[in-house]
Structures are given as structure tokens and as C-alpha cells.
Amino acid sequence: MFNNLTDKLDKALHVLKGHGSITEVNVAETLKEVRRALLDADVNFKTAKEFTNRVKEKALGQNVLTTLQPGQLMVKIVKDELTELMGGDTAGIDLSGSPSVILMSGLQGSGKTTFSGKLANFLKTKKSKNPLLVACDVYRPAAINQLHVVGEQIGVEVYSEEGNMDPVDIATKAIAHAKQNGFNVVIVDTAGRLAVDEEMMTEIANIHAAIKPNETLFVVDSMTGQDAVNTAKTFNDRLNFEGVVLTKLDGDTRGGAAISIKSVVDKPIKFIGTGEKMEAIDVFHPSRMADRILG
């Protein structure tokens, strides 16, 4: 993961690493390379430009040219800024409701159903919660079935209603069912389309308005690059979601989407998916990700 970006940033910073003395030209050249590496990794232009400007300001502010190990200081500044760009600290999720309701949003194939299962499993095994999964994809029986398979695998009940074509009704009844039966987290998996369309956005906005979730999470395939950023923006405009889930970070992704999404929608990345197994879930740590990107 992130090999491309890592290699490029490493190359860009290599010039400075271990340099006894550097010039303003060195710094400018390096920043240009850093910017290019970010752009190559699908970070959008504005974000990359702002990023390098901030690094430059900080570098000059800390008199990078006159310190003993300017290269190391530059690397540290880039790492700190990268961490900041990805949200700084780890963001938690709100589990205060009784039950706490978590709504999944995103395109078909982004990994919503898989992640719903992973999150339920995570909350059950790591947070001692008693979650209920809800199947709200009324168009694809296969999707409902998939959630049942996942539920069985992790030993979590799945609420679905065969023949009911009204996802708002299903979600509302599921929450009532949770209240009556002692489930303290409800995870609502919704229908997705292959591209954003008005009908789907209206449907999920209606579900959102009806169940007033504690958390709406936008699930996005990290392999989808700049498209991911545009999709995130569209969903955020409609749902004002609480956080982002980046899936498929185990694949050969260029990773820039992670950086851009955070800066474009200004919502924290909360979790990452790193495989198809139910255990392949991690809380997102900006500083660890920055370490990984920079090597």
C-alpha cells in the first residue's frame, strides 16, 4: 500500500536527508517533488498546493536552513503536516444512544456490507456491544442474503423484511426491534448504486431523516482515486456524514484519496478496511498512516 507515494516522497526527501547544509533552492526543489508525488498519488491539486505551502512556511519559520540537520527537520515537518492533513488525531464513534444507530452510505461495491459486518464484529468483540445488523437494500435480494451470511459468520442477528420495499419502514422497525430486545447498537446497511443518482440520494436522505443516526459513515473504496473525492462530496452535501471508512487499503492503492477526502469534505476518516475477512478492520490513525506513507 502507498508504495508509489512512499517511494516518490522518499526520493524527494532523500536529497535533504542527512544533508549538512541546504539551500533555499534545495528546499524549493524538494517541495516541488513532494507536490508532484502527491499529485501522482491522486491528491487533488488544491490540497497538494496548500500542503506544500504550509510545509514551506513552517520550514522557513523554523529556520530549517540554519539548523544542524535540516533534512531531518524537513522530513519531520512533512510528516507532521501529513498527519494534520489526515485529521491529526484518531476520531471515535458515538455509541451513546440506546440503541446507538449507525447508518452506512456509499456506492455499490464500495464495501458497505462487508464493513457493516466488520464493524458489528469489532463492536461485539472489542467493545462488548450487542449489535443488530439491518438489511435495507430492498432492490437486491442477494445483498440481503450476503448480510445474513456475514451475520451468521460473526454470530450477530440480522434484521430484514422479505417483500417490504420501503427501507425507511424497515429501518424504523429494526430500531424498535432493537429497543425491545436489548440490542445497543443498530448498524443499517443501505442500497448502493454503481454511480450517484438522484433516486438513491433521496432514498438514503429519507432514511437518514427518519432514523436520525448517531453516526452516518461514508464507505469508500480507496482504489477509486479522484472519483472517490467527488462521490464523498455528493454524499456529504446530502447527509452531512460524521465520518469516512476507507476500504480495500490492502490493495494496490495509491492512497491519495485518503488525503483528499479529508481535506475536501473536512470529515475524519474513522476506520479502514484491510481485507475481505471480518477481522480486517482498523481504527484510522493519521500519524501511523503518515509514517506508512513516508516510510
Ligand code: GDP
Ligand atoms: P457493497 O456493495 O458496498 O455492500 O460492497 P461489498 O461489501 O459487497 O464489497 C464488495 C467487494 O469488495 C466484495 O467482494 C468484498 O469482499 C470486497 N471488499 C470489501 N472490503 C474489502 C477490503 O477492505 N479489502 C478487500 N481486499 N476487499 C474488500
